[in-house]
Amino acid sequence: MNKENIFDKIDSYFEGRDKKEFYYVLAFIVLLIGFVIYYYIFPLAQGYKEKEENLNKDLKEEIAKLNNDISVLRSKIFALNKKISQLKSDLGKVKKEKIFYEELAKLLDFVNFNQYVWGQFVKGCVDDARRNGLEVVDIKNVLYTQQKKEPKRVKKLSRKKEVKKPQKQKFISKKLDVTLTLKGDYKNFIWYIYDYENRKELIRVSQMKILSPNSFSVTFSLYGKEQ
Amino acid sequence: MKKLNLNFKSFLEKLKKKEESKEKKKLNLRLKTEAFKNFSFTDLKYKFSILKKYDYDIRNVIGVKGEQRYILYTDRKLIRIYHGKLKSSALLSTYVPLEHATFYNFTVEKSVLEKVDLDSFVETQIYENAGVNETEDYIIKYKVIDRLKNPKQVVIETIIVPAIMLKNSFKDILEETGYIDYISFPAFAYKALYEEQILHPANDIFAVILFDKIFLTFYSDGDLVYMTTLSGGLGQIFKALEKLKIKNFNLDTFKKLITQKGLDRSKFTKQEQIVLGIIQKEFNNILGLINEQMNRVINEYDIDEFDRLYIISEYGKIPGLHDYVSKYINLDTFGFEFYEKYNLDRLPVDPFLFLGMLEAHYAYKKNDQRFNFSLFLRKPTFFYRPSGIIILTTTASIILFSIYPAILFYQGKVLESKNNILTKKKLALMGEKAKLVSKKKDLESIKDNLENTINEYTKKVALIKEFIEDVYKTKFDYIPKSQDLVDITLLMNKHRVFLSKLDFEDGVFYVDVYALKEKAIPHLIDDLISNGFSVSFTQVISDNGKYKSQLRIKE
Numbered sequence: 148m149n150k151e152n153i154f155d156k157i158d159s160y161f162e163g164r165d166k167k168e169f170y171y172v173l174a175f176i177v178l179l180i181g182f183v184i185y186y187y188i189f190p191l192a193q194g195y196k197e198k199e200e201n202l203n204k205d206l207k208e209e210i211a212k213l214n215n216d217i218s219v220l221r222s223k224i225f226a227l228n229k230k231i232s233q234l235k236s237d238l239g240k241v242k243k244e245k246i247f248y249e250e251l252a253k254l255l256d257f258v259n260f261n262q263y264v265w266g267q268f269v270k271g272c273v274d275d276a277r278r279n280g281l282e283v284v285d286i287k288n289v290l291y292t293q294q295k296k297e298p299k300r301v302k303k304l305s306r307k308k309e310v311k312k313p314q315k316q317k318f319i320s321k322k323l324d325v326t327l328t329l330k331g332d333y334k335n336f337i338w339y340i341y342d343y344e345n346r347k348e349l350i351r352v353s354q355m356k357i358l359s360p361n362s363f364s365v366t367f368s369l370y371g372k373e374q
Numbered sequence: 375m376k377k378l379n380l381n382f383k384s385f386l387e388k389l390k391k392k393e394e395s396k397e398k399k400k401l402n403l404r405l406k407t408e409a410f411k412n413f414s415f416t417d418l419k420y421k422f423s424i425l426k427k428y429d430y431d432i433r434n435v436i437g438v439k440g441e442q443r444y445i446l447y448t449d450r451k452l453i454r455i456y457h458g459k460l461k462s463s464a465l466l467s468t469y470v471p472l473e474h475a476t477f478y479n480f481t482v483e484k485s486v487l488e489k490v491d492l493d494s495f496v497e498t499q500i501y502e503n504a505g506v507n508e509t510e511d512y513i514i515k516y517k518v519i520d521r522l523k524n525p526k527q528v529v530i531e532t533i534i535v536p537a538i539m540l541k542n543s544f545k546d547i548l549e550e551t552g553y554i555d556y557i558s559f560p561a562f563a564y565k566a567l568y569e570e571q572i573l574h575p576a577n578d579i580f581a582v583i584l585f586d587k588i589f590l591t592f593y594s595d596g597d598l599v600y601m602t603t604l605s606g607g608l609g610q611i612f613k614a615l616e617k618l619k620i621k622n623f624n625l626d627t628f629k630k631l632i633t634q635k636g637l638d639r640s641k642f643t644k645q646e647q648i649v650l651g652i653i654q655k656e657f658n659n660i661l662g663l664i665n666e667q668m669n670r671v672i673n674e675y676d677i678d679e680f681d682r683l684y685i686i687s688e689y690g691k692i693p694g695l696h697d698y699v700s701k702y703i704n705l706d707t708f709g710f711e712f713y714e715k716y717n718l719d720r721l722p723v724d725p726f727l728f729l730g731m732l733e734a735h736y737a738y739k740k741n742d743q744r745f746n747f748s749l750f751l752r753k754p755t756f757f758y759r760p761s762g763i764i765i766l767t768t769t770a771s772i773i774l775f776s777i778y779p780a781i782l783f784y785q786g787k788v789l790e791s792k793n794n795i796l797t798k799k800k801l802a803l804m805g806e807k808a809k810l811v812s813k814k815k816d817l818e819s820i821k822d823n824l825e826n827t828i829n830e831y832t833k834k835v836a837l838i839k840e841f842i843e844d845v846y847k848t849k850f851d852y853i854p855k856s857q858d859l860v861d862i863t864l865l866m867n868k869h870r871v872f873l874s875k876l877d878f879e880d881g882v883f884y885v886d887v888y889a890l891k892e893k894a895i896p897h898l899i900d901d902l903i904s905n906g907f908s909v910s911f912t913q914v915i916s917d918n919g920k921y922k923s924q925l926r927i928k929e
Binding site: 153161169177180185206207217220228234242244245252349356357370 | 762765785793804806828859860
């Protein structure tokens with residue numbers, strides 16, 4: 148005879164027994180399986196699903212927030228790009244403007260004041276007076292600096308020293324006062340003043356005296372920009 | 375020489391084995407080819423029989439008796455030697471040899487049958503009257519025969535086989551398979567000949583002559599009528615011949631004599647006529663007994679006459695027997711070669727085995743197991759057995775109870791898969807956000823730089839503008855004093871006003887003038903005012919014919 152396996156043993160066990168007993172066994176198996184599945188496995192499956200559901204919800208919320216952030220960022224970036232292109236355009240304009248004004252400012256370099264200009268101006272005043280038929284009786288000059296109130300240097304023709312407050316202007320300020328005492332014709336004197344007032348340099352007549360028909364005194368104030 | 379002889383023998387044996395194996399292969403191939411040719415959807419149905427209660431294919435029946443194994447293909451009406459495993463889809467059958475069974479019959483009133491539990495009644499009758507050992511278990515199969523002339527009575531024909539015999543005699547088969555689908559008994563098995571239409575229904579006698587017994591079975595219109603066991607048989611002939619004291623006469627020579635010469639007069643020499651005479655005489659006795667039983671059946675049963683006699687001996691076919699019997703009892707006499715048409719290979723098939731195979735087929739076809747002696751029936755297929763039902767119930771319970779958790783788990787799994795995608799998406803978005811934040815930062819930095827640069831440039835431009843404005847203001851806010859002086863001088867000349875002294879300081883001309891005319895100075899003042907000057911003056915003083923005054927002229 149063939150060797151009995153577990154199934155044959157089960158068959159042999161139930162052979163000749165009451166069918167009810169077999170049905171009880173089946174019912175017990177069904178209940179046991181139901182119990183095991185619904186007591187042990189069901190909570191696991193439910194927990195697993197709930198966990199994944201919550202995770203899904205969280206992920207969706209996070210993604211929605213991220214999408215929102217991204218769209219906000221994109222719009223900001225778009226705005227920034229627009230702004231940047233506007234700024235680049237502005238910068239181009241400003242650059243051009245700057246170049247233009249720099250070029251323009253270069254044309255005004257005669258306002259720069261330095262020792263050379265000072266010397267040249269004082270010398271020019273004397274030379275021009277003579278050229279206009281005026282005799283320079285006296286000359287004195289006062290140098291104005293922004294740091295120092297004391298005159299920096301005085302030309303050799305004057306012994307007097309004066310210090311005055313500079314005028315209130317940001318770039319242009321009085322740099323030098325040259326006072327000339329002259330002798331000559333009134334007509335020459337006026338021509339001399341006219342000549343200086345019509346120069347491109349920033350020259351003003353700050354004081355003037357006519358003492359007699361041939362004796363005059365004039366103070367030229369030279370304005371400029373400290374380099 | 376001996377050695378050579380041995381080698382030759384072994385060579386012959388090898389050759390024989392080779393030929394046998396070739397034959398087997400050929401046969402298998404032929405069977406496969408035939409199976410392919412005869413393929414039908416019924417075959418397919420049997421192949422997928424897992425859901426059927428039993429996995430057998432009743433069209434094919436394997437018959438086993440000792441070493442003999444045949445398979446009967448009932449749908450093709452073909453019998454073959456069977457080489458395959460006994461445990462197969464074909465029905466497995468064998469038969470209870472006649473000598474192991476006891477026949478017993480008894481008459482009973484029909485009215486009694488209605489009142490009793492027939493099984494118990496038959497069992498009681500047998501244990502009480504059949505002379506069986508009461509302590510032994512018997513397997514009893516019976517048939518109620520309602521063919522008596524007395525219509526109120528029936529005969530119950532029983533076959534009694536010891537259970538121990540059924541348990542022990544088929545051990546070889548059971549060890550191989552664990553089951554036997556059908557164990558037939560020839561007396562009941564003859565019915566299959568009519569069902570298979572090998573024989574047409576008639577009144578037939580089936581006689582089997584054993585060494586010490588004669589089994590007779592009577593059938594009428596395809597149904598069993600009567601069966602009986604008679605004393606006598608081939609042993610009776612053997613004893614009678616033994617008396618002749620023939621040299622070297624024994625059972626083997628007797629068997630040869632019966633199967634080779636039998637009752638065929640032409641095969642006996644003159645000297646052997648005495649032997650034939652004895653055989654005829656003993657057969658006459660046997661046939662007399664058969665005739666006696668035949669007459670008894672005719673007398674007692676509702677049968678007028680018998681049409682055919684089928685006779686066979688324990689040793690097989692006996693030459694000349696059919697002619698001899700037909701002359702003696704005036705019946706058409708035939709052998710037991712019912713399978714002639716099935717036996718294409720002319721195999722020496724045991725007729726009772728063939729009958730058993732045929733009966734097994736019809737018993738399963740008609741679901742009639744009344745005459746099946748098998749105590750070891752094939753078990754139902756797995757799912758029809760308690761173990762299978764338990765497995766099925768367990769599996770079904772697990773599946774059913776698991777459906778809801780499985781759905782939850784599946785939903786969780788789907789969500790997990792979605793979450794994986796969402797996590798990837800989230801990471802991608804986080805990456806994108808980080809890139810955008812970085813890009814925004816870069817752009818802000820660019821913007822700030824640009825703004826700073828623009829501011830710087832704007833400031834520079836503003837400074838330059840301011841500078842230019844300063845220059846402009848310084849240059850053009852100033853009214854040339856030479857011009858003023860020329861204007862004042864011209865007006866003084868016009869009005870003949872003379873200058874004594876002029877002092878210009880802080881934008882104001884302090885002019886000391888004198889005139890010779892009284893109104894010259896006022897006219898000068900009027901003209902100065904009308905030319906846009908702001909003029910104030912001290913009083914005009916007349917001094918020595920000169921009118922003097924100090925004017926304060928503001929541009």
